[in-house]
Amino acid sequence: MKNFPSYLIEGHKKFKREDFPKERSSYEKLATVGQAPKVLVVGCSDSRVDPSHIFNAEAGDLFMVRNVANLVPPYEADGAYHGVSAALEFGVMHLEVEHVVVLGHTGCGGIHAMLDPDAPLRDDMTFITNWVSMMSEERDIVCRDMPDSDMEDQMDALEQRSISASLENLKSFPFIQKRVSEGKLALHGAYFDVATAGLYVRDGETGTYSLIE
DSSP states (O other): OTTSOHHHHHHHHHIIIIIHHHHHHHHHHHHHHOOOOSEEEEEEOOTTOOHHHHTTOOTTSEEEEEEGGGOOOOOOOSSSOOHHHHHHHIIIIISOOSEEEEEEETTOHHHHHHHOTTOSOOTTOHHHHHHHGGGHHHHHHHHHHOTTSOHHHHHHHHHHHHHHHHHHHHTTSHHHHHHHHTTSOEEEEEEEOTTTOOEEEEOTTTOOEEEOO
């Protein structure tokens, strides 16, 4: 355990001492029976945005895939490595989740990197650049429609547009199309305000966001 972060060890000890005894039966059931979550969340890797905390979820409640800027790439059957697509496939086809939620948030670093040419990304950080480029069309729309807006407003707009675009990309997966058409799967968008903990849920018809009170 040399050099393993001490605060992680202390955190685990506290979990084992205080939380686990109250949840032991649930963990034993999960270990024996397996997981059966009803919801798959596509969230951001950002350390401030933990879906389990935001939704007050217990172990086994959420199947999660997290990445930079909570993006869903379009369906591609090219035999390459596709982590998000693999998680979607497992969650939808094997676990048979009933809901997929794309969860965005304010102050997203990946979105900031798309909008600000002076964003603090090194020239050799090619994976991030390539990854967020899938939303370049959405970025161009925001820059075109909001040329005089400040960066914060542009980021809010692009963060929300990226959620919508990811929802459209979800529909490009044949196995998702199938379950949606059968009425067995619903797709949702949500937007979390880090500063206020406010959660805005996207209306599937209008694309607008409403604050949950």
